[in-house]
Amino acid sequence: MKLEARRLVDRLWNYCNVLRDDGVSSLEYLEQLSFLLFLKMVHEIEQGNKQISDPSKHRRVLPTGEKWAGRGWSELLDLTGDKLEEAYTQLLNDLGKRKEGEEETTLSLIFNRARNRLQNPANLRRLIVDLIDKEKWLQVSKDIKGDAYEALIARSAEDTKAGAGQYFTPRVLIESIVRCVRPTPNDTITDPACGTGGFLLAAHDYIMRKYEDELSAEEQARFHMGAIWGTEIVPATARLAAMNLLLHNIGLPDGKPLISVEDALAKASDRRASLVLANPPFGKKSQIVITNGDGSVTRDDLSYRREDFWETTTNKQLNFLQHIANLLTDNGRAAVILPDNVLYEGGRGANIRRELLRRYNVHTMLRLPTNIFYAGGVKANVLFFDAAPPRRSEDEPPRTQQLWVYDLRTGYRLTLKQNPLLPEHLEDFEQRAFGVGEEDPETAIVRRESSDRFQVFDAAEIVATRDVNLDIGLIDVDDASASRKSVSELTQELADDLHGALRELEMLAKQLGVELPKTI
Numbered sequence: 001m002k003l004e005a006r007r008l009v010d011r012l013w014n015y016c017n018v019l020r021d022d023g024v025s026s027l028e029y030l031e032q033l034s035f036l037l038f039l040k041m042v043h044e045i046e047q048g049n050k051q052i053s054d055p056s057k058h059r060r061v062l063p064t065g066e067k068w069a070g071r072g073w074s075e076l077l078d079l080t081g082d083k084l085e086e087a088y089t090q091l092l093n094d095l096g097k098r099k100e101g102e103e104e105t106t107l108s109l110i111f112n113r114a115r116n117r118l119q120n121p122a123n124l125r126r127l128i129v130d131l132i133d134k135e136k137w138l139q140v141s142k143d144i145k146g147d148a149y150e151a152l153i154a155r156s157a158e159d160t161k162a163g164a165g166q167y168f169t170p171r172v173l174i175e176s177i178v179r180c181v182r183p184t185p186n187d188t189i190t191d192p193a194c195g196t197g198g199f200l201l202a203a204h205d206y207i208m209r210k211y212e213d214e215l216s217a218e219e220q221a222r223f224h225m226g227a228i229w230g231t232e233i234v235p236a237t238a239r240l241a242a243m244n245l246l247l248h249n250i251g252l253p254d255g256k257p258l259i260s261v262e263d264a265l266a267k268a269s270d271r272r273a274s275l276v277l278a279n280p281p282f283g284k285k286s287q288i289v290i291t292n293g294d295g296s297v298t299r300d301d302l303s304y305r306r307e308d309f310w311e312t313t314t315n316k317q318l319n320f321l322q323h324i325a326n327l328l329t330d331n332g333r334a335a336v337i338l339p340d341n342v343l344y345e346g347g348r349g350a351n352i353r354r355e356l357l358r359r360y361n362v363h364t365m366l367r368l369p370t371n372i373f374y375a376g377g378v379k380a381n382v383l384f385f386d387a388a389p390p391r392r393s394e395d396e397p398p399r400t401q402q403l404w405v406y407d408l409r410t411g412y413r414l415t416l417k418q419n420p421l422l423p424e425h426l427e428d429f430e431q432r433a434f435g436v437g438e439e440d441p442e443t444a445i446v447r448r449e450s451s452d453r454f455q456v457f458d459a460a461e462i463v464a465t466r467d468v469n470l471d472i473g474l475i476d477v478d479d480a481s482a483s484r485k486s487v488s489e490l491t492q493e494l495a496d497d498l499h500g501a502l503r504e505l506e507m508l509a510k511q512l513g514v515e516l517p518k519t520i
Contacts, residue, residue: 043073192264194230197241199277279337280320400459405473
């Protein structure tokens with residue numbers, strides 16, 4: 001990170017520590033910071049309009065009209081105490097409103113149902129006057145302000161007590177995956193579980209660095225108009241993603257939002273992408289809160305009945321895998337992070353893996369080390385696959401011919417802080433599997449060579465088995481301690497088993513008409 005970006009992060013994060021005493025979590029602080037940064041940048045745009053004599057060339061972001069005269073950042077600067085708190089609360093409420101029939105913009109997405117979490121007006125004024133107003137945010141390069149904002153998100157993800165880490169993917173892993181799939185200016189890129197937008201930003205940054213001198217204004221404008229887009233089910237996270245993209249100069253404040261706030265699995269998408277990058281949320285079950293006359297009930301046994309899905313299942317990851325496959329264009333490619341259970345779960349899971357191997361070219365799998373995610377004990381993998389021509393008959397061989405598996409798990413003992421995942425850990429995989437760093441990367445895949453850590457498997461043989469087990473490619477080790485599970489892993493597995501047993505007991509009781517005790 002550049003020195004200037006680190007300076008911004010340190011200034012802003014130090015104030016987050018002050019607000020903890022006021023009951024504000026790091027995620028809530030980051031959300032308020034997003035609102036105020038946006039308002040300050042809009043103010044700087046309006047100040048710039050004063051230097052332009054032609055009113056037709058003025059850029060408007062906030063609503064216009066008498067009601068909005070003098071409102072925004074300037075009104076907050078002039079107020080203190082309760083009047084500041086009241087004005088800020090009202091401003092958030094008014095910015096989040098959208099007239100019936102009006103199209104949603106990035107502005108309305110960021111401020112939709114926004115609330116003031118800073119109940120102490122003195123803290124709010126200090127954040128406005130002492131921290132944000134002293135910076136000229138539009139003049140700061142996108143690298144600096146974007147990196148600073150991403151660093152704040154990363155620090156918030158460490159606040160696992162607030163649940164912040166559930167959607168955060170290590171940046172080192174994201175950037176490695178992007179180097180392997182090599183985005184181009186002609187790609188349409190999406191993430192159906194985008195969190196704060198890490199994959200989208202990394203793909204855009206790769207294109208800008210590699211092709212910037214060759215890109216026309218029209219090609220660069222594609223990314224403001226929707227060539228990059230994401231979907232996020234949690235509104236608060238979606239607004240962080242929208243703000244993150246905006247600070248990296250992707251999208252327009254008064255333009256169509258590039259982040260959709262919805263359940264990506266609820267229906268088939270009406271858009272296709274040539275590149276899909278995703279880390280769907282960990283956990284097998286999909287949850288929804290149903291409100292009725294007796295209160296709110298959380299359901300976690302949801303299944304999605306979609307005509308484009310090969311199987312109906314309650315397993316969220318298997319549903320995302322089917323959804324991502326169906327998002328691809330004819331020549332599309334995908335890279336998705338999935339937990340181990342997707343590789344071996346029986347029944348419908350086996351059928352889904354079989355169809356994936358039959359219909360798509362699942363050419364590469366990276367077995368990831370444990371302890372690189374904030375969700376403890378997760379064993380995960382990166383699955384790389386490409387779209388392939390439709391099979392004309394069941395007699396045709398599967399579109400996947402060979403599945404190459406790289407073991408980055410065996411022998412690696414990583415931790416989030418003391419021994420984190422670093423770029424050098426991934427260099428050998430990138431070079432062997434995708435020819436990253438070679439002069440002629442287009443021919444890298446055909447030059448693959450097998451080794452103890454990089455093994456190749458015949459897909460037709462896997463498809464012919466009953467369970468289509470993809471839990472393969474790990475190095476056999478003699479040292480039993482190398483494969484010993486940690487206490488957290490054993491605890492998580494026990495909890496999963498108990499939860500599954502309880503779910504089966506509840507279903508059996510329902511079938512038999514037996515009412516279980518409320519404690520169950």
